[in-house]
Amino acid sequence: MTTKIMALVDALGNLVRFVLMPGQRNDIMGVRPLIEGLTFDALLADKAFDADWLRTELAEREAQAVIPPRKHRKACIDYDAQMYKWRHLVENYFAKIKEFRGIATRYDKTDGSFKANLNLIATLIACR
Template sequence: MPRFCLTDAQWAKMEPFCLGEPTDPGRTGSDGRLFLEAILWIARTGSPWRDLPPAFGKWNTVFKRFRDWVKADVFKRMFDAASDDPDMEYAMIDATIVKVHRHGQGAKGGPQSQAIGKSKGGWTTKILALTDALGNLVRFVLLPGQRFDTVGVAPLIEGVEFGALLADKAFDSDWIITELNKRGAQIVISQHPRRSAPIAIDMELYKARHLIQNFFCKLKEFRRIALRADKTDQSFTAMIRLAAALINSR
């Protein structure tokens, strides 16, 4: 199944963060590359874990190992390794909505315990992302679908240096403008029609914003992400990080 296979270069970046050794007993140290490819098969196809092809091993063993790695923040470290040299000449911020599949509902505590909310599209989750000048993911946060985009901006830009910030008019907020002025960062945010004194922006630079849209398109090629099928934010975040690590390292 070559479509789901990691390249040697991608595996070289991820291998140091795999838990266990091949000689370890049980599920801890079995073939790490095959295990990651099993998760990618699930992510790409959107299939239930029970439908995992036998070539990848027993589905319940793979699922339990996935949850072990999620709890140990392995996928965060893999994503960080694949995203360690961002081009921050400018940054882009935007959000995309994903519908929550029936398999993604029913977590303990109900939807209110996860980033799942009721919007016009039904039960949805919002992925708010910050990318670099190449359109590669730097950070993201999950929000319930009905929340305003600006709610998650502060943790995305905290401690991140960039020369300019590109965004659409959903992010034309006074506090964001003030924060960018404090930083001395160029403001390339489409102005809301209701703004009394619109800020002149570099429209040629603004055109580069299509790169973050391209990133979302690539991310949604993974059906398990496009139709959120993970009950918990923790597992959904891990799936996004693994997919983004592949996208960033292409």
């Protein structure tokens, strides 16, 4: 089995929250636990997060959805392409945590110890 790390970072690229999911699950399934109880002005995400229910929820929260539409959409949905460029902060965060070999290769046997190591590494990265 593989493990997928779903991470939410702030505008400076610092970890806000993360969720572990089975590797075979769709990315959209991890969004609700990530954004639950948080307030924010915009959510920057890739095409995997293009879902009507998520766009509706973000509109109800008065948050901007900066998500490119999938190709299968009948009507094209506009998004702020200049703001979307800032999504690289998430990719940069994953590059930082993969510098730690234990995370990159998933040495931990249990989800609890893997989460603990992710929290430890997030603390080390924030202290740099």
